[in-house]
Amino acid sequence: MSVHSLHGTGIAGDLASPVHRLDPRAKILGLAAVTVVAVSTPLRAWPAFVACFAVLAAVAVVGRVGPRVLWSRARVVLPLVLFVGVFVPFVRGGAQVSVGPVSVSEAGLATLAAVSLKASIGTLSAVLLGATTGFPDVLHGLERLRAPRLLVLIAGFMYRYLFVIVDETRRMRTALAARAYRPRHVLEAAALGRVVISMFLRTYDRGERVYVAMLARGYGGTMPRLDALALRRADLVFLAGLLTMLGAVRVAAEVMA
Amino acid sequence: MSCAIEAHDVRYRYPNGVVGLDGVDLSVAHGERIAVLGPNGAGKTTLMLHLNGLLSGSGTLFVAGVRVGEGDARQLRARVGLVFQDPDDQLFMPSVREDVAFGPLNLGLSRAEACERVAEALAAVRMQHVADRAPHQLSLGQRRRVAIATVLAMDPRLLVLDEPSASLDPRSRRELLQTLARLEQTMLVVTHDLLFAAELCERAVILSGGRIVADGRCADILRDEDLLAAHDLELPYGRLEVAAAA
Numbered sequence: 350m351s352v353h354s355l356h357g358t359g360i361a362g363d364l365a366s367p368v369h370r371l372d373p374r375a376k377i378l379g380l381a382a383v384t385v386v387a388v389s390t391p392l393r394a395w396p397a398f399v400a401c402f403a404v405l406a407a408v409a410v411v412g413r414v415g416p417r418v419l420w421s422r423a424r425v426v427l428p429l430v431l432f433v434g435v436f437v438p439f440v441r442g443g444a445q446v447s448v449g450p451v452s453v454s455e456a457g458l459a460t461l462a463a464v465s466l467k468a469s470i471g472t473l474s475a476v477l478l479g480a481t482t483g484f485p486d487v488l489h490g491l492e493r494l495r496a497p498r499l500l501v502l503i504a505g506f507m508y509r510y511l512f513v514i515v516d517e518t519r520r521m522r523t524a525l526a527a528r529a530y531r532p533r534h535v536l537e538a539a540a541l542g543r544v545v546i547s548m549f550l551r552t553y554d555r556g557e558r559v560y561v562a563m564l565a566r567g568y569g570g571t572m573p574r575l576d577a578l579a580l581r582r583a584d585l586v587f588l589a590g591l592l593t594m595l596g597a598v599r600v601a602a603e604v605m606a
Numbered sequence: 607m608s609c610a611i612e613a614h615d616v617r618y619r620y621p622n623g624v625v626g627l628d629g630v631d632l633s634v635a636h637g638e639r640i641a642v643l644g645p646n647g648a649g650k651t652t653l654m655l656h657l658n659g660l661l662s663g664s665g666t667l668f669v670a671g672v673r674v675g676e677g678d679a680r681q682l683r684a685r686v687g688l689v690f691q692d693p694d695d696q697l698f699m700p701s702v703r704e705d706v707a708f709g710p711l712n713l714g715l716s717r718a719e720a721c722e723r724v725a726e727a728l729a730a731v732r733m734q735h736v737a738d739r740a741p742h743q744l745s746l747g748q749r750r751r752v753a754i755a756t757v758l759a760m761d762p763r764l765l766v767l768d769e770p771s772a773s774l775d776p777r778s779r780r781e782l783l784q785t786l787a788r789l790e791q792t793m794l795v796v797t798h799d800l801l802f803a804a805e806l807c808e809r810a811v812i813l814s815g816g817r818i819v820a821d822g823r824c825a826d827i828l829r830d831e832d833l834l835a836a837h838d839l840e841l842p843y844g845r846l847e848v849a850a851a852a
Contacts, residue, residue: 562698573708
């Protein structure tokens with residue numbers, strides 16, 4: 350992973366759009382709600398999936414987040430999730446249907462369809478949150494939503510030091526290459542193990558130095574925040590509208606099915 | 607409160623048995639800029655961590671009117687600003703603005719006051735234009751100046767810098783020198799960049815083996831080749847005259 354590709358994970362689309370300007374809490378709750386609705390919906394209540402996709406599409410359009418951005422980011426996660434689902438039709442029992450030369454389970458196909466839909470909606474929600482909200486703002490929002498403080502802190506440091514660690518790894522790789530390191534068989538790959546060990550020790554040391562630097566500036570156990578978050582009317586309207594709409598569609602789809 | 611730093615017989619031994627400080631005596635007056643020179647492993651960083659109460663050994667140490675190891679550590683840390691060698695250790699928040707605000711907010715200032723401090727501190731190091739950037743987007747020289755802003759924002763009486771000129775290109779080094787020369791705080795600069803010390807500080811001490819072995823005008827100390835050689839220090843070749851003129 351290059352530093353360049355890490356920079357690509359930031360905000361995309363129109364920074365001044367109404368979606369980008371929403372309070373991070375509204376976006377976290379709203380997009381999480383989309384995911385929860387999708388995950389809790391059985392395949393027979395399919396209109397709920399349509400509603401979820403519609404909400405995501407609306408968010409993307411208003412925020413001007415293009416399909417190329419969505420695709421390039423979803424691509425990182427989605428194949429891993431779908432990989433598991435692909436095998437289900439082959440191993441499930443019950444009524445079989447033949448698709449060309451192979452016969453697959455009907456229930457399995459339904460599961461595959463449901464998993465794909467749910468995974469796509471969940472992934473797109475996360476991608477849209479990331480594309481319309483800066484990572485520090487997401488963390489701030491999570492903190493204000495009472496997510497465990499320690500986890501938020503760890504995520505924050507991970508974000509800050511990922512770049513430093515990637516840089517260090519790249520320098521070490523260059524140093525290996527500069528001394529003509531080119532593993533030809535497994536035993537020669539042992540040097541990579543040492544790189545990992547040395548990365549661990551370096552990050553551990555850095556952790557201690559950062560903590561000392563924090564203490565030196567009066568750190569007392571809680572991270573202070575410079576900006577206050579304030580829910581405005583637009584945030585409440587967005588959240589209320591979204592939840593009402595999704596809730597209604599979800600219930601109606603269930604009843605009609 | 608007569609001195610910015612008043613150390614008497616300060617000793618510190620690390621848990622693994624290594625002697626960090628072996629009886630340091632030092633007094634620094636208000637407004638003075640003093641260079642602490644010495645080879646690697648001389649105890650320079652150990653001394654620096656003592657000034658902020660992050661380590662505490664035996665002996666007596668008063669810094670900015672507070673006896674180290676007694677009372678509120680936070681009050682001491684408000685008065686003493688440490689700038690560490692690697693700015694990546696010092697800049698741990700996602701944006702420059704939040705990082706500079708970290709200290710003032712910890713001191714209990716309101717958000718509005720903290721914002722004011724951030725603006726002042728960044729202006730003092732001429733880094734206002736990077737306020738909303740992430741630290742990893744800055745060059746090393748810029749990060750080092752922002753690191754100085756993070757402690758300036760706490761309005762310290764004493765500024766302690768660890769190897770501020772290390773691995774900077776000549777231009778960044780020059781800019782840093784100008785930035786520091788404009789500041790009015792009492793300053794203790796830990797370095798083995800002797801010419802940097804000569805330009806910035808009137809006074810220098812040599813720390814070697816955990817003790818102060820020489821104390822005097824910076825120019826005098828740098829002119830004493832035998833003294834420097836005895837403690838593994840030397841001026842870059844051909845620059846003796848420059849230092850002598852300083």
